[in-house]
Each structure stands twice: as C-alpha cells, then as structure tokens.
Amino acid sequence: MVAKIIALNGSPKGSNGTTIQFVKYIQRKYPEREIRIFHIAQKLKYYENNMGAFQELIDEIQSSKGIIWAFPLYILHVHSNYKRFIELIWERGVENAFKGKYAITISTSIHFYDHMAHNYMQGIIDDLDMKYFGYYSPYMLDINDFEKRQNFIKFIDNFFDGINRKVPTPKKFTPLKYREFEYNPGENFKVIETKGKKILIVTDSVDEKTNIGKMVTAMKNCFSEAEIANIWDVNITGHCLGCLKSGYNNECHYLKVKGDNFIGFYKNKVMSADILIFAGAMKDRFFSSRWKLLFDRAFFNTHTPVLVGKQLGFIISGPLSQDMIFREFLESWTEFQEANLVGVITDEFGTSNEIDLLLQSFADKLIKFADSGYVNYTFRHEGGFKLFRDEIHANLRIVFRADHKYYKKYGLYDTLPNKVSLIWKAARGFLMLFLKMKKFRKKFYEMIPTSPPKRIWKKIEKQEPELALNK
Ligand SMILES: Cc1cc2nc3c(=O)[nH]c(=O)nc-3n(C[C@H](O)[C@H](O)[C@H](O)COP(=O)(O)O)c2cc1C
Structure with missing residues (x-):
C-alpha cells in the first residue's frame, strides 16, 4: 500500500x-498516492475551538507516514496561526502523533529570511522527534517554471523514496532546557531620568507571578517615566490575511473593521516611541503566537521601515542562548526596521541581583544611545534592504506602491548598481581596459593593500584636523 501523506498548509489564503x-x-x-491537505492557518479558529475537528486532524496525522509542512514566509517566519497550531500540539499533548513520521518543509517567498523559517520549523520537527528530510524554498513565482518544477519533483522523489526505504535522518537541534529559577527583583533600582523620551515596553505578559512579568516591572522601575503596553489589551480582531491591500497606500483591511484598534496602537504607541522594549516568554522556539500576530499585523507598513533610528531592546524569559534562530529573528527584524538593537536581556543566567544589574545598565544604555542617536547595522540590514529595493523596483512596485513612493522619496533607488555616475562609469571602464596590461596590473595589485589606509587617513584628517598626527 502507498503511504498516506498529510500536508499542513500555513497560508491564511488556504x-x-x-x-x-x-x-x-x-x-x-x-495520483496513486493519498495526499491530504489541511488548511491550518486559514482555519485555525476552527481547529482551536472545535476539539472534534482538531482530534480528527491529529488522527489523520497519526495514521500517515509523512508530513509536508507547507507554508509561506510571513515576516521572516511562519504565519501567527501556524505558530498557534504548533503551540496547540504541546498544549493538547498530541506530540506523539507526529513522532517518527517523515517530514519535509516547503515554503514560498521572496527569499527574505526563508532559511530562518525553515530552521525554526526544523527545530519544531526535531522537538517532535520526526524524521526531517529537508526543505524546499522556491521563489513565489517558481511554480510557473517548468525546469523548477522538475527540480522540485527530484526533492519529492527523494522524500517518498526515503519513506519507502525507512532511511535514517540526522537531527540538527537539541531540545531546549529551561532552568528552574525564580526571578525576584530587588528594591533599589536607580531611577534614570528619561528627559522627555517616550519609552514603551510592549509585552504579552504582565503577570507578576512569572519571571517575564517581574522583569517588565523591574525594567519600568529603572526609568523615571515609561509605559507598559500589554498586547492582550489591544483589540486585534483577526490575523493578517495576506490580502496585500495595504500595498497601495498602507491602508490595511482592518482599518474598516469595527473595534479593531491594532493600527491605532501601532501607529500612536509603537511608532511614536523613542525607545522600545519588547518583552515575552519563549513559547517553543519563538515568542508566543500573540506576539507573532503583532509582527504580522504590522505588515500594514509593508516593506517600509517605520522604526528608523529608534532604540530597541528585548527582554526574554527562556533559554534564548540555546535558540540562536530566535535570537537571529530579533536581530534581523530590528535591522529590517532600521532600529538600533541595544541589547537582549534574559533570565537564563545569573542571580536575581545580577539580572537587576543587567536591566539597570540596559536602561542606561537605551537612554544614552537615544540621546546620541546611535545606530548600527550588519548584513541583515544591508542584504535585506538590497533584496527589497530590487524586488520593489523591478516588479513589486505594482502591488507595493506605498513602498515604491517611499523608496523614491528617500533616494533608495539611487543605490541601484546601474545608478553610478557617468564619470565613475568611464573611469571604471578605463581601469578595466588598462588592467589587461600585465605591467599595469602588477602595479595595481601591489598598490591595493597600501593605498586605501593612506587615502582613508587623508580624508579623516581633512574632516577632523585635530586628529592629525603631524599637525
Ligand atoms: C504579510 C506578509 C508577510 C510576508 N513576509 C515575507 C518575508 O518575511 N519574507 C519573504 O521572503 N516573503 C514574505 N512574504 C511573501 C510571501 O511569503 C509570498 O508571497 C508567498 O508566496 C505567499 O504564499 P501563499 O500564497 O501560500 O500565502 C510576505 C507576504 C505577506 C503577505
């Protein structure tokens, strides 16, 4: 008999x-295979609220031989509803239904952090003790391409063959170990004067019985003035639908939905703060799905960074140092927003007193950097920015008109490789021509290692004469 396969669809579009x-x-x-599709992200509420339907789905998984985790990229990750489904697996104690099953992950995206979502999913698959057979991550339009479909089938053939032959598979991630520790903050926080800066601590837990709740309060107590926003108090009536309506002028579908106050909250609180601290306890290998809902719904800003130059930090309860994929998300999302990542404080190391001191110096650093306007980016920003710039410029501007307007207004297209000056184009051409000559080439490559420092220091000394060594 041909083994049954279950596909769990993570797209809100079903x-x-x-x-x-x-x-x-x-x-x-x-056609000879039984491959059954379940639209998890689209019908999350149905599976969450209807125990019978949830159990039927789990029974299907139990009686299958392989699972296809198929999902679109949503904000460097999986959609909040998919994340919620993953939480339900442990909350309802049905992990055993997945154990030992073969699994693959398939996503579509524009390749912006697709590797991160697949890594997150592989962590979950390893936690469920499944047999991971790899990922396939095409560009969103690749289904139209004959060659790419043939390549895809090679991957699928290998998966089915692996199931038939019961091939062993390696694990990538070790299970997370939580430490038994109760954080009890001290009384003597030195209050830092916020000097009119707006400080917002966004959290999904203010429960004073939990470490995260206590860390949030302790953090607030470090500042003369700071506001806590509990994201459970924000009326978010629904998940991101992936409808792309906001692409035109950042007007989200939910603007017209009565009672939904997420956009107001995000614009008036998050986007208007000078300093942001995002806090939460880890749920599996990420923030909670409630937090993910916030990241998804903030997509009404599409690919336009809206936290530019803000100071941003995270407080996490849980074994973050064992979960570098989550850490990578925090760092990458911050850089994508062009905010400055000031730090990440967790409760996984040290005593309560040591955590107090960390929070205290964190508060200090947040204020100092906000005063000085410091920002720092890496490849995460640079690579991501270039990908969006090229995508929006080439095609996506049709759908994402608001991004296109922003990119034009702020000269982001001026950095396109073909936008170099005519003088430089000519100089570059001449240089490349001359480099065909052996003698010139020898001199040129000898000069390269020594010439930049000389030029660099000449420029610095011109801009800052007080630094010149031979004044
Ligand atoms: C709200 C939203 C967030 C997205 N985030 C990402 C992302 O972080 N990285 C990426 O490469 N693509 C991202 N995309 C693009 C989708 O992953 C892509 O269009 C995908 O093919 C959609 O698949 P689906 O039709 O199955 O939902 C996003 C799209 C939407 C609507």
Whole structure:
C-alpha cells in the first residue's frame, strides 16, 4: 500500500495560496498516492475551538507516514496561526502523533529570511522527534517554471523514496532546557531620568507571578517615566490575511473593521516611541503566537521601515542562548526596521541581583544611545534592504506602491548598481581596459593593500584636523 501523506498548509489564503499549489502539483504527479491537505492557518479558529475537528486532524496525522509542512514566509517566519497550531500540539499533548513520521518543509517567498523559517520549523520537527528530510524554498513565482518544477519533483522523489526505504535522518537541534529559577527583583533600582523620551515596553505578559512579568516591572522601575503596553489589551480582531491591500497606500483591511484598534496602537504607541522594549516568554522556539500576530499585523507598513533610528531592546524569559534562530529573528527584524538593537536581556543566567544589574545598565544604555542617536547595522540590514529595493523596483512596485513612493522619496533607488555616475562609469571602464596590461596590473595589485589606509587617513584628517598626527 502507498503511504498516506498529510500536508499542513500555513497560508491564511488556504487553497488559493501559492505555496499549496506545490502540494497540488505533487498530487497530480503522483495520483496513486493519498495526499491530504489541511488548511491550518486559514482555519485555525476552527481547529482551536472545535476539539472534534482538531482530534480528527491529529488522527489523520497519526495514521500517515509523512508530513509536508507547507507554508509561506510571513515576516521572516511562519504565519501567527501556524505558530498557534504548533503551540496547540504541546498544549493538547498530541506530540506523539507526529513522532517518527517523515517530514519535509516547503515554503514560498521572496527569499527574505526563508532559511530562518525553515530552521525554526526544523527545530519544531526535531522537538517532535520526526524524521526531517529537508526543505524546499522556491521563489513565489517558481511554480510557473517548468525546469523548477522538475527540480522540485527530484526533492519529492527523494522524500517518498526515503519513506519507502525507512532511511535514517540526522537531527540538527537539541531540545531546549529551561532552568528552574525564580526571578525576584530587588528594591533599589536607580531611577534614570528619561528627559522627555517616550519609552514603551510592549509585552504579552504582565503577570507578576512569572519571571517575564517581574522583569517588565523591574525594567519600568529603572526609568523615571515609561509605559507598559500589554498586547492582550489591544483589540486585534483577526490575523493578517495576506490580502496585500495595504500595498497601495498602507491602508490595511482592518482599518474598516469595527473595534479593531491594532493600527491605532501601532501607529500612536509603537511608532511614536523613542525607545522600545519588547518583552515575552519563549513559547517553543519563538515568542508566543500573540506576539507573532503583532509582527504580522504590522505588515500594514509593508516593506517600509517605520522604526528608523529608534532604540530597541528585548527582554526574554527562556533559554534564548540555546535558540540562536530566535535570537537571529530579533536581530534581523530590528535591522529590517532600521532600529538600533541595544541589547537582549534574559533570565537564563545569573542571580536575581545580577539580572537587576543587567536591566539597570540596559536602561542606561537605551537612554544614552537615544540621546546620541546611535545606530548600527550588519548584513541583515544591508542584504535585506538590497533584496527589497530590487524586488520593489523591478516588479513589486505594482502591488507595493506605498513602498515604491517611499523608496523614491528617500533616494533608495539611487543605490541601484546601474545608478553610478557617468564619470565613475568611464573611469571604471578605463581601469578595466588598462588592467589587461600585465605591467599595469602588477602595479595595481601591489598598490591595493597600501593605498586605501593612506587615502582613508587623508580624508579623516581633512574632516577632523585635530586628529592629525603631524599637525
Ligand atoms: C504579510 C506578509 C508577510 C510576508 N513576509 C515575507 C518575508 O518575511 N519574507 C519573504 O521572503 N516573503 C514574505 N512574504 C511573501 C510571501 O511569503 C509570498 O508571497 C508567498 O508566496 C505567499 O504564499 P501563499 O500564497 O501560500 O500565502 C510576505 C507576504 C505577506 C503577505
């Protein structure tokens, strides 16, 4: 008998999504196989609120031989509803249904942090003690390309063959170990004067019985003035639908939904703060799905950074140092927003007193950097920015008109490789021509290692004469 396969669709668009077309393609290619699709992200509420339906789904998984985790990228990760489904697996104690099953991950995206979402999913798959058979991560339009579909089928063939032959698979992630520790903050926090800076601590827990609740309060007590926003108090009536309506002028579908106050909260509180501290306890290998909902719904700003130059830090309860994928998310999301990552404080090391001191110096650093306007970026920003710039410039500007306007207004297209000056184009051409000559080439490559420092210091000394060594 041919083994049954279950596909768990992580797109809020259900069967209309792009990702699931890859699964439908497998269905057509292998008509003899039973491949059943469940639209997890689209029907999350149904599975969450209807125990019978949830159990039927788990029974299907239990009686299958392989699982296809198929999902679109949503804000460097999986959609908040998919994340919620993953939480339900442990909350409802149904992990055993997944144990020992073969699994693959398939996503579609524009490749912005697709590796991170697959790594997160592999962590979950390893935690569930499944047999991970790899990832496939095409660009969102690749289903249209014959060659790419053939390549995809090579991956699927290998998966089915692995199931048939019961091939062993390696694990990548070790289970997370939480330490038994109760944080009890001291009384003597030195209050730092905020000098009119708006400080917002955004959290999904203010429960004083938890470490995260106590860390949030302690953090607030470090400042003369700071506000705590509990994201459970924000009326978020629904998940991001992936409808892309906000692409035109940042007007989200939920603007017209009565009672939904997420956009107001995000604009008036988050986007208007000078200093932001995001706090939460780890749930599996990430923030809670409530937190993910906030990241997803903030997509009404599409690919336009809206926290530019703000100071941002995180307080996390849980074994973050064992979960570098989550840490990477925190760092990458911050850089994507062009905010400055000031630090990440957790409760995983040290005594309560040591954590107090960390929070205290964290508060100090946040204020100092906000005063000086310090920012610092890496490849995460640079690489991400270039990807969006090229995508929006080439095609996506049709859908993402608001991004296009912003990129034009702030000269972001001026950094496109073909936008170099005519003088430099000519100089570059001449240099490349001369480099064909052996003698010139020898001199040129000898000069390269020594010439930049000389030029660099000449420029610095011109701009800051007081630093010149031979004044
Ligand atoms: C709200 C939202 C967030 C997205 N975030 C990302 C992202 O972080 N990285 C990426 O490469 N693509 C991202 N995308 C693009 C989608 O992953 C892509 O369009 C995908 O093919 C959609 O699949 P689906 O139709 O199955 O939902 C995002 C799209 C939406 C609507």
